[in-house]
Amino acid sequence: MEIEVGRVVRSKAGHDSNDIFAVVGSDENHVFIIDGKERRVEKPKRKNPKHIELTSYMLSPEEMAANGRLKKALGRIRAEADK
Numbered sequence: 001m002e003i004e005v006g007r008v009v010r011s012k013a014g015h016d017s018n019d020i021f022a023v024v025g026s027d028e029n030h031v032f033i034i035d036g037k038e039r040r041v042e043k044p045k046r047k048n049p050k051h052i053e054l055t056s057y058m059l060s061p062e063e064m065a066a067n068g069r070l071k072k073a074l075g076r077i078r079a080e081a082d083k
Helices: 067-082
Strands: 007-011 020-026 031-034 045-047 052-058
Antiparallel strands (some): 007 052, 020 031
16 A cells, blocks of 8 residues: 555554554655645645554545535544444
């Protein structure tokens, strides 16, 4: 798996460790992630790629377009992962 826009990731380090986020972009040294609550679409968090774990889940552009939709989509994924 590779880091791509729409990929759902889990944070492995930092105050947000074990939280689920969606990738909205990347540059050569960082990944930009959002969750719709603390890290909104308008202001993504910059994270070191070593500090995230990729999941098999992908989100559509429609699910990532608004904070409310993103929170619902990540909530469903979180519920599936907790089973």
